[in-house]
Amino acid sequence: xxxxxxxxxxxxxxxxxxxxxxxxxxxxxxxxxxxxxxxxxxxxxxxxxxxxxxxxxxxxxxxxxxxxxxxxxxxxxxxxxxxxxxxxxxxxxxxxxxxxxxxxxxxxxxxxxxxxxxxxxxxxxxxxxxxxxxxxxxxxxxxxxxxxxxxxxxxxxxxxxxxxxxxxxxxxxxxxxxxxxxxxxxxxxxxxxxxxxxxxxxxxxxxxxxxxxxxxxxxxxxxxxxxxxxxxxxxxxxxxxxxxxxxxxxxxxxxxxxxxxxxxxxxxxxxxxxxxxxxxxxxxxxxxxxxxxxxxxxxxxxxxxxxxxxxxxxxxxxxxxxxxxxxxxxxxxxxxxxxxxxxxxxxxxxxxxxxxxxxxxxxxxxxxxxxxxxxxxxxxxxxxxxxxxxxxxxxxxxxxxxxxxxxxxxxxxxxxxxxxxxxxxxxxxxxxxxxxxxxxxxxxxxxxxxxxxxxxxxxxxxxxxxxxxx
Numbered sequence: 118x119x120x121x122x123x124x125x126x127x128x129x130x131x132x133x134x135x136x137x138x139x140x141x142x143x144x145x146x147x148x149x150x151x152x153x154x155x156x157x158x159x160x161x162x163x164x165x166x167x168x169x170x171x172x173x174x175x176x177x178x179x180x181x182x183x184x185x186x187x188x189x190x191x192x193x194x195x196x197x198x199x200x201x202x203x204x205x206x207x208x209x210x211x212x213x214x215x216x217x218x219x220x221x222x223x224x225x226x227x228x229x230x231x232x233x234x235x236x237x238x239x240x241x242x243x244x245x246x247x248x249x250x251x252x253x254x255x256x257x258x259x260x261x262x263x264x265x266x267x268x269x270x271x272x273x274x275x276x277x278x279x280x281x282x283x284x285x286x287x288x289x290x291x292x293x294x295x296x297x298x299x300x301x302x303x304x305x306x307x308x309x310x311x312x313x314x315x316x317x318x319x320x321x322x323x324x325x326x327x328x329x330x331x332x333x334x335x336x337x338x339x340x341x342x343x344x345x346x347x348x349x350x351x352x353x354x355x356x357x358x359x360x361x362x363x364x365x366x367x368x369x370x371x372x373x374x375x376x377x378x379x380x381x382x383x384x385x386x387x388x389x390x391x392x393x394x395x396x397x398x399x400x401x402x403x404x405x406x407x408x409x410x411x412x413x414x415x416x417x418x419x420x421x422x423x424x425x426x427x428x429x430x431x432x433x434x435x436x437x438x439x440x441x442x443x444x445x446x447x448x449x450x451x452x453x454x455x456x457x458x459x460x461x462x463x464x465x466x467x468x469x470x471x472x473x474x475x476x477x478x479x480x481x482x483x484x485x486x487x488x489x490x491x492x493x494x495x496x497x498x499x500x501x502x503x504x505x506x507x508x509x510x511x512x513x514x515x516x517x518x519x520x521x522x523x524x525x526x527x528x529x530x531x532x533x534x535x536x537x538x539x540x541x542x543x544x545x546x547x548x549x550x551x552x553x554x555x556x557x558x559x560x561x562x563x564x565x566x567x568x569x570x571x572x573x574x575x576x577x578x579x580x581x582x583x584x585x586x587x
Contacts, residue, residue, distance in 0.1 A: 127292065127300055131163055132170065134291040138280045143172040146246035147286075148208070150237055151177050151199065153192040153309035156252035158199065159297045160289050162306055164250065165203055177203075178240040178249070180233045181211040184225070192309050199307070208240040218525070219508075227528050234285075241284065253278050253287045255341035256294040260324045262344050269409070271397070276355050277348035293341045362394050370399060377403055377445035381420050381438075392417060399445060406434050407531065419443055429468060429577045431554065432532075432539055453541055455504035460571060464503070470576040471503055471541075471553075478563065478570050487554050488577070492561040494569040498546035503553075506542045512549035515559040523552055530555055543573065 135141055149164060151157040161177065168175055177200035181193045193209055200207035218228035237249050258277040265274030280287055289297070301308060333340050369383035377399055384392050393413050400408045408416075408430070415428045419438045427437030433448040453466045463472035475494055510523040521529075527537045532555075543551040551557045553575055563570050 127296060128163060128166055130291055131288055132167055135288050140281060140286040140288055141171045141173055145248055146174045147248045147250050148176050148178045148241045148244050148246040150249055150251045151179055151196050153195045155301050155308045156254055156297055158306050158308045159300050160250060160252040162304060176206040176208060176244040176246055178237055179209045180236045181209060182214045182229050183211055184214055195309050206244060208244055210236040210240060212236055249285045251285060251287055252289055254289050254292055254294050254297055255345045258290055258348055259329060259341045259344045262348060263324055272351055273355055276351040290345060362398050365391060365395060379443040381441050381443060385420055404445060455502055458501040458503050472574045474572045476570060476572055478567055488575040490551055490557050490573045491563050491570045492550060492557055493563050493567045494571045496561045502544045503541055506540060510549060512558045513560055514556045515562055
């Protein structure tokens with residue numbers, strides 16, 4: 118192992134970071150979330166070194182995710198031994214991530230995160246602590262910002278990992294992973310290596326091992342610190358904007374049961390940026406339905422539309438113009454019945470139309486519309502069936518390089534749990550071709566060898582009797 122040059126300013130920098138963000142008050146009880154990996158072990162040692170300065174009372178909490186059998190159990194024993202060596206109270210809880218993921222139809226990563234924070238909160242109460250500290254670093258924040266950027270994000274995505282959210286604090290966000298490695302080596306601290314961290318199949322590991330090192334090498338060696346500074350700027354902006362939008366919402370929008378009424382004359386008087394934020398806030402916080410930029414713009418166009426015009430959004434959300442107001446309401450939709458599909462025909466279902474068209478590759482124009490996809494015609498086999506997805510359905514999402522259950526994919530795509538059953542899939546001879554509106558299966562993707570392709574389209578019914586491609 119290469120011995121890195123030791124940065125003796127680490128403890129003062131963490132202390133300054135904690136004070137700057139007012140993370141710890143005198144007498145606070147802090148449950149340290151320790152997995153046994155480098156980051157959390159470094160956090161344990163650093164906060165123990167600083168505990169007297171902050172007059173903090175520390176405890177150690179560990180969540181056994183039961184994902185790696187004996188390896189997970191060995192992690193738990195290691196953290197127990199570590200807590201004893203520091204003379205700190207130890208709390209642990211075992212959770213069944215796989216079972217939870219199956220029941221909730223979500224990814225293992227999402228299930229682990231939710232169960233972990235729930236368990237840590239129970240341990241925090243048991244330990245009589247006021248706070249939970251996690252070992253997130255500047256590199257974790259950089260991965261989050263880049264992931265949000267590539268996936269598509271507004272200003273909230275650029276704010277990255279919050280330094281504090283409720284009872285959770287992240288005192289190591291001022292340090293890079295390389296600095297943590299150096300600290301671990303020079304302080305001779307033991308740690309456990311999670312074998313799942315070496316896989317490049319997970320999105321974050323791909324960013325961590327492939328993308329970020331190249332950005333550091335070719336563009337900015339201080340990438341993590343630079344993105345952390347940028348995140349702080351955007352966090353301040355988000356805080357200001359949230360307060361500002363809250364004031365504006367009170368004057369232009371109101372609830373009437375499950376319906377939201379938006380006064381057009383009021384919202385039109387605001388800057389376009391503020392209009393977009395108000396619409397996005399109503400959908401996200403009041404209706405629990407995040408909207409894309411294009412969907413927000415579709416709603417804004419209703420300001421000048423004729424009375425009765427409407428925009429139909431996925432999952433039954435409809436926004437329509439009634440006089441001088443916009444009305445946000447949700448229809449109660451049922452999953453479609455299975456339908457055998459013939460090529461070069463259009464079918465109408467409640468809320469949308471589905472069509473297919475065989476065409477030559479030279480006539481194809483690819484764009485970013487998620488409701489239009491192209492697949493290799495030669496790879497399709499009858500029967501083609503449009504149907505609701507089932508818990509046992511799996512496919513190979515284009516670009517992922519591995520099989521994933523449809524339920525897990527929709528969870529990762531942030532489709533609200535109550536709406537996932539409404540997403541249809543197109544099946545060819547028993548194999549998923551398209552999770553409609555989200556991703557095709559890579560086995561049906563158009564390649565350089567393709568000659569004939571099939572254009573698959575969904576049209577959300579909107580604007581009265583007109584069709585509008587979504």
